[in-house]
Amino acid sequence: TLDRWLCEVSRLYTVLRRIYYKTTLSIDLEGLGQDREHQLGLSEINPTGFHQYRLAMEMFVDLAFSIGAKPILVTQARLVHDSNTPAQKERLDYHHVRLTHEALLEVFERFDAIVRDVANKKGAILINASEQLSGKDWAFYDQVHFDLEGRGSEAMSQLMAEHIKEVLVSANGKEMSP
Numbered sequence: 001t002l003d004r005w006l007c008e009v010s011r012l013y014t015v016l017r018r019i020y021y022k023t024t025l026s027i028d029l030e031g032l033g034q035d036r037e038h039q040l041g042l043s044e045i046n047p048t049g050f051h052q053y054r055l056a057m058e059m060f061v062d063l064a065f066s067i068g069a070k071p072i073l074v075t076q077a078r079l080v081h082d083s084n085t086p087a088q089k090e091r092l093d094y095h096h097v098r099l100t101h102e103a104l105l106e107v108f109e110r111f112d113a114i115v116r117d118v119a120n121k122k123g124a125i126l127i128n129a130s131e132q133l134s135g136k137d138w139a140f141y142d143q144v145h146f147d148l149e150g151r152g153s154e155a156m157s158q159l160m161a162e163h164i165k166e167v168l169v170s171a172n173g174k175e176m177s178p
Contacts, residue, residue: 045103050110057118064124070167071124075112077156078144080104081135088135092143104143108134127163129156 006013057073064071079088082105089101097104112130119126132155133139139152146152 045099045107050114053111054114054118057114058122061118061122061124065122070171071122072127072164072167073115073119073124074127074160075115075130076108076144077129077133077139077152078108079135079137079140080108080143083135085137088137091140097143125163125167127160129159132159 003017007017061071061073080092080101081088084092084101092101092104094101094104099107108130112128116126116128118124133152136152136155139147139155141147141152146156
């Protein structure tokens with residue numbers, strides 16, 4: 001009760017308390033930190049996350065259809081690719097995700113497979129951005145964020161525009177002007 005009261009009345013106390021807990025419990029931006037040297041392999045990946053991801057995709061598609069919208073699912077473009085060079089691998093933050101390179105590849109491939117499968121089974125539009133942009137060094141700052149110059153964002157925008165134009169043309173039955 002004293003801790004709660006001090007947190008409510010003293011900003012200084014809450015700042016010092018947070019610093020204390022961050023240093024003694026190894027709390028990072030993602031919560032309670034684990035052993036940073038241990039990276040999970042394929043056999044240590046929890047399958048529950050994949051089930052939850054599939055459920056979220058299916059719920060999104062069902063919701064979109066229920067309001068009369070045509071859902072569009074997009075696979076995630078990323079630097080992570082089976083052709084990554086040692087220099088590219090240095091840019092990947094394995095400690096943040098706590099996965100080996102092989103496990104990270106497998107996780108992304110499973111997520112892509114889920115997106116493709118849900119789109120196929122439920123009749124959603126699929127844009128396979130991971131197939132088009134993944135592994136492109138020029139497009140990414142780190143494993144999933146586009147570069148700071150905007151080349152990755154521009155490439156993604158172009159890819160999305162091309163696919164959405166196809167959707168609009170097929171819906172309207174005629175070519176649209178730019």
